[in-house]
Every structure is written in C-alpha cells, then in structure tokens.
Amino acid sequence: MGFFDKLREKFKKKDKSLETYDSGLKESRDAFTNRLKKLSKKYSKINEEYFEEIEEILISADCGVSFTMKIMEELVEKAKKEKIDSPDEINELLFSIIFSSYLKDDEETNKDLSFDKKPxxxxxxxxxxxxxxxxxxxxxxxxxxxxxxxxxxxxxxxxxxxxxxxxxxxxxxxxxxxxxxxxxxxxxxxxxxxxxxxxxxxxxxxxxxxxxxxxxxxxxxxxxxxxxxxxxxxxxxxxxxxxxxxxxxxxxxxxxxxxxxxxxxxxxxxxxxxxxxxxxxxxxxxxxxxxxxxxxxxxxxxxxxxxxxxxxxxxxxxxxx
Ligand SMILES: Nc1nc2c(ncn2[C@@H]2O[C@H](COP(=O)(O)OP(=O)(O)OP(=O)(O)O)[C@@H](O)[C@H]2O)c(=O)[nH]1
Ligand SMILES: [Mg+2]
Incomplete structure (x- = not known):
C-alpha cells in the first residue's frame, strides 16, 4: 500500500478534528497539492525541470530554503534509486519523505498537556x-x-x-x-x-x-x-x-x-x-x-x-x- 492509501486507510472514519484540519487547510492544499497535481498532468515523465518546479512549489508554500533543499536532495536520490519516473509517484514519494523527515527523531506529535500535577x-x-x-x-x-x-x-x-x-x-x-x-x-x-x-x-x-x-x-x-x-x-x-x-x-x-x-x-x-x-x-x-x-x-x-x-x-x- 502506498503512502497516500495508508493515510486514507488510517482516517477512513472522519472525526470532527480531521474535518477541522481538512477545511482549515484548504488554502494550503490549493497552493501546494493542487499545484503538484497540475504539474504531474503537464509532464508525462519526470526530468530535471520537473524537480525544479517542485522546488518552487515548496518554497512558495513557505517550507523554507534549507528544508526544501534537504527534501529535494532526498527526493532526487530516492527517485533515481527506486527508478521512479512517473510524476504521480514522485508526488507521493515527496509526501512520504516530508512525513518521515519530520518524524526522524521519533518526536511525537499530538502531545497534549500532561495534567500530571495541579495546577x-x-x-x-x-x-x-x-x-x-x-x-x-x-x-x-x-x-x-x-x-x-x-x-x-x-x-x-x-x-x-x-x-x-x-x-x-x-x-x-x-x-x-x-x-x-x-x-x-x-x-x-x-x-x-x-x-x-x-x-x-x-x-x-x-x-x-x-x-x-x-x-x-x-x-x-x-x-x-x-x-x-x-x-x-x-x-x-x-x-x-x-x-x-x-x-x-x-x-x-x-x-x-x-x-x-x-x-x-x-x-x-x-x-x-x-x-x-x-x-x-x-x-x-x-x-x-x-x-x-x-x-x-x-x-x-x-x-x-x-x-x-x-x-x-x-x-x-x-x-x-
Ligand atoms: N482565521 C483565524 N483568525 C484567527 C486565528 N487565531 C486568531 N485569529 C484572529 O486574529 C486576530 C488577533 O487575535 P488576538 O487574539 O487579539 O491577538 P493577540 O496576539 O492577543 O494581539 P495583541 O494582544 O494585540 O498583541 C483576531 O481577529 C482573531 O480572531 C485563527 O486560527 N484563524
Ligand atoms: Mg492579546
């Protein structure tokens, strides 16, 4: 199962908090993912130019230069190694790299207040x-x-x-x-x-x-x-x-x-x-x-x-x- 399918499987049942995320991130989604989708329709096969366009999208979504460079390097390397050349697959690979790079040091997200003492x-x-x-x-x-x-x-x-x-x-x-x-x-x-x-x-x-x-x-x-x-x-x-x-x-x-x-x-x-x-x-x-x-x-x-x-x-x- 690919990265996107896994994520969809995890959230098969939408809860209220997921809906808040989905509706709150509409603008970012338009600017980021929808641009990536459009990009993958423009190209039948990836090339250097394709990677450059992804880089631009990351920068305009304010991912920061240093993060973008890090991710792009990994993306190019992995695509080469795994011989991926379809744009849709590259987009999915991009998200899975972003995801795992965030969690690299095993930091948990979703960390609530502990309430282990009062107040x-x-x-x-x-x-x-x-x-x-x-x-x-x-x-x-x-x-x-x-x-x-x-x-x-x-x-x-x-x-x-x-x-x-x-x-x-x-x-x-x-x-x-x-x-x-x-x-x-x-x-x-x-x-x-x-x-x-x-x-x-x-x-x-x-x-x-x-x-x-x-x-x-x-x-x-x-x-x-x-x-x-x-x-x-x-x-x-x-x-x-x-x-x-x-x-x-x-x-x-x-x-x-x-x-x-x-x-x-x-x-x-x-x-x-x-x-x-x-x-x-x-x-x-x-x-x-x-x-x-x-x-x-x-x-x-x-x-x-x-x-x-x-x-x-x-x-x-x-x-x-
Ligand atoms: N759309 C949106 N607006 C928000 C959000 N959080 C805060 N705002 C709005 O941002 C504006 C400023 O919020 P405040 O809470 O007054 O900001 P503050 O930092 O306390 O401001 P000062 O006390 O003047 O320094 C308000 O109009 C809020 O409604 C958010 O998550 N989304
Ligand atoms: Mg205030």
Missing part, C-alpha cells in the same frame, strides 16, 4: 496581533469542555483593551479570570492570580502576556520576573508557548528565533493556518528551530484549535473531498 501553568507569549488572546480562550475552552477548572491571568497590562478582551472571552467560555490595572506590573497580576489559585484549586492556569519584542530587554525582564513570582509562590511553570501567525510565513520563524533566546519555549502554536497558503511553515519551524508545534489554529471559532498531528496535517494537505 498546570502555561505562559503564552508572541508579538502583537498573532492571536495570543484568542488562542488562550480556545485553549481554556478546550480544557473546560474536558471538565477542567481553568483560571486565566491577564498579564498583558500594556496594550489598551487587552484585559477587556480576555474578560470578554472568559465570560463566553465560563473561565475565571484575574486581571490588573492598565500599565500595572504584570508580575503583580500573576501574583494575584496565584493567590486566587491557592484559595480555589485550579487544574490549569493560562497567563496572557504583552508581545513587546521591540524592547527585548524589557520583555526579558518582565518574563523573568513572572517566572520568579511563580517559583516564589511555590508553583512551577510547566509550559511556555510561543504563538506564531502562520500568515507571516518566514517572518514567524525569525520571531521564534528571537523568543527562543529570551525564554525556554516548550512549544509553538501556529494560528491562522486557515487564512494562508503557506502551510509549509510547520515544516520550516521544525527544521530550523526544533521546537515542537503543539497546537494549530484553523479558524476563528472557539473549536478551531487542534493538537498538532502530523498525519492529520498531511491528510488535510492532500485530501480533496
């Missing part, structure tokens, strides 16, 4: 407008639906209206929230949040922060101070998630590099995957940063956040129905 604490950071606050609401909604007690801490005291936005969402999804005055010290808001947690036992705390990468030293100090407060109050920070807007393409990769220098990231959440044809950014992030993508945002609704699952992602890229 689990997540810090969320990222530059302006990438979707931090919305994603926090989606995360909270996900775990509230699973019966967890969730507290949101609005530690973005910098941007006007940030607190109100998170409060709006907290009311919609029935999460509790602790916030502070505009321009107050974010670490003091976190302190108040932890006090609330001591009184009322939560399973999960999610901290929203202001994304001021322009002032790296300030941001670093602010995040450090938040970390210290958490420790001093007898809690541990379990996850630091960086939010990246997928529509910004390679720029997002640069943001991740900058944030990685500021704090130890445990995961990336890619938002707005539904609004871009640059779905290859997932592959580029993995290749260049080696920080796992943990969740992806595939729409604006509260249910449109999914654990990142490589098989579902590839399925969403190839499936037409």
């Amino acid at each position: 689990e604490i997540i810090l969320v950071c990222g530059v302006n407008g990438v979707g931090k606050t919305t994603t926090i609401a989606k995360l909270a909604h996900r775990y509230i639906s699973l019966g967890k007690k969730v507290l949101l801490i609005a530690a973005d005291t910098f941007r006007a209206g940030a607190k109100e936005q998170l409060t709006y969402w907290s009311e919609k999804i029935n999460a509790n929230i602790v916030s502070g005055k505009e321009n107050s010290d974010p670490a003091s808001v976190v302190y108040n949040g932890l006090e609330e947690c001591k009184k009322n036992d939560y399973d999960l705390i999610i901290i929203d922060t202001a994304g001021r990468l322009q002032n790296k030293v300030n941001l670093m100090n602010e995040l450090k101070k938040i970390g210290k407060v958490i420790e001093k109050e007898g809690f541990t920070l379990d996850e630091s998630f960086l939010i990246i807007d997928a529509t910004t393409g390679q720029n997002g990769v640069l943001q991740a590099k900058a944030f990685k220098e500021i704090l130890p990231l445990t995961g990336i959440i890619l938002t707005k995957m539904d609004g871009t044809s640059k779905g290859g950014i997932i592959l580029s992030i993995k290749n260049e940063l080696d920080i796992p993508v943990r969740f992806i945002g595939l729409g604006e609704k509260m249910d449109d956040l999914e654990l990142f699952d490589l098989s579902k992602y590839i399925h969403g890229l190839i499936e037409n129905e």
Whole structure:
C-alpha cells in the first residue's frame, strides 16, 4: 500500500478534528497539492525541470530554503534509486519523505498537556496581533469542555483593551479570570492570580502576556520576573508557548528565533493556518528551530484549535473531498 492509501486507510472514519484540519487547510492544499497535481498532468515523465518546479512549489508554500533543499536532495536520490519516473509517484514519494523527515527523531506529535500535577501553568507569549488572546480562550475552552477548572491571568497590562478582551472571552467560555490595572506590573497580576489559585484549586492556569519584542530587554525582564513570582509562590511553570501567525510565513520563524533566546519555549502554536497558503511553515519551524508545534489554529471559532498531528496535517494537505 502506498503512502497516500495508508493515510486514507488510517482516517477512513472522519472525526470532527480531521474535518477541522481538512477545511482549515484548504488554502494550503490549493497552493501546494493542487499545484503538484497540475504539474504531474503537464509532464508525462519526470526530468530535471520537473524537480525544479517542485522546488518552487515548496518554497512558495513557505517550507523554507534549507528544508526544501534537504527534501529535494532526498527526493532526487530516492527517485533515481527506486527508478521512479512517473510524476504521480514522485508526488507521493515527496509526501512520504516530508512525513518521515519530520518524524526522524521519533518526536511525537499530538502531545497534549500532561495534567500530571495541579495546577498546570502555561505562559503564552508572541508579538502583537498573532492571536495570543484568542488562542488562550480556545485553549481554556478546550480544557473546560474536558471538565477542567481553568483560571486565566491577564498579564498583558500594556496594550489598551487587552484585559477587556480576555474578560470578554472568559465570560463566553465560563473561565475565571484575574486581571490588573492598565500599565500595572504584570508580575503583580500573576501574583494575584496565584493567590486566587491557592484559595480555589485550579487544574490549569493560562497567563496572557504583552508581545513587546521591540524592547527585548524589557520583555526579558518582565518574563523573568513572572517566572520568579511563580517559583516564589511555590508553583512551577510547566509550559511556555510561543504563538506564531502562520500568515507571516518566514517572518514567524525569525520571531521564534528571537523568543527562543529570551525564554525556554516548550512549544509553538501556529494560528491562522486557515487564512494562508503557506502551510509549509510547520515544516520550516521544525527544521530550523526544533521546537515542537503543539497546537494549530484553523479558524476563528472557539473549536478551531487542534493538537498538532502530523498525519492529520498531511491528510488535510492532500485530501480533496
Ligand atoms: N482565521 C483565524 N483568525 C484567527 C486565528 N487565531 C486568531 N485569529 C484572529 O486574529 C486576530 C488577533 O487575535 P488576538 O487574539 O487579539 O491577538 P493577540 O496576539 O492577543 O494581539 P495583541 O494582544 O494585540 O498583541 C483576531 O481577529 C482573531 O480572531 C485563527 O486560527 N484563524
Ligand atoms: Mg492579546
């Protein structure tokens, strides 16, 4: 059984999450797989030009230059070795190489929060407008639906209206929230949040922060101070998630590099995957940063956040129905 058939077999029964992937990745599918399909109709046999066209498709899907080069080298080599010369088979080979190169170091995708202690604490950071606050609401909604007690801490005291936005969402999804005055010290808001947690036992705390990468030293100090407060109050920070807007393409990769220098990231959440044809950014992030993508945002609704699952992602890229 070929790679595509195996994947289809695995997902014979569609679940809701697969549907979110399939519909959210429509633009990437149009730009990536449908272009590949068109290409294979144009050529009856592969040649050097065919490979060059594949390379262009990978680059325009924002897979990144270094990842693209790596994949192309393997593709050409394997095609030669296995004597494959039909375009359709080459396309399938391309996906299977992408798939196995992602999983090479046996890293699991689909890694959920562990909840092996109480409360689990997540810090969320990222530059302006990438979707931090919305994603926090989606995360909270996900775990509230699973019966967890969730507290949101609005530690973005910098941007006007940030607190109100998170409060709006907290009311919609029935999460509790602790916030502070505009321009107050974010670490003091976190302190108040932890006090609330001591009184009322939560399973999960999610901290929203202001994304001021322009002032790296300030941001670093602010995040450090938040970390210290958490420790001093007898809690541990379990996850630091960086939010990246997928529509910004390679720029997002640069943001991740900058944030990685500021704090130890445990995961990336890619938002707005539904609004871009640059779905290859997932592959580029993995290749260049080696920080796992943990969740992806595939729409604006509260249910449109999914654990990142490589098989579902590839399925969403190839499936037409
Ligand atoms: N289509 C789509 N839109 C999204 C997604 N995630 C977030 N958005 C939208 O992105 C916009 C910005 O989201 P926010 O959550 O306010 O972003 P933020 O990072 O908190 O912004 P600041 O607090 O200003 O730095 C909103 O209009 C969201 O609805 C997604 O997965 N898909
Ligand atoms: Mg925000």
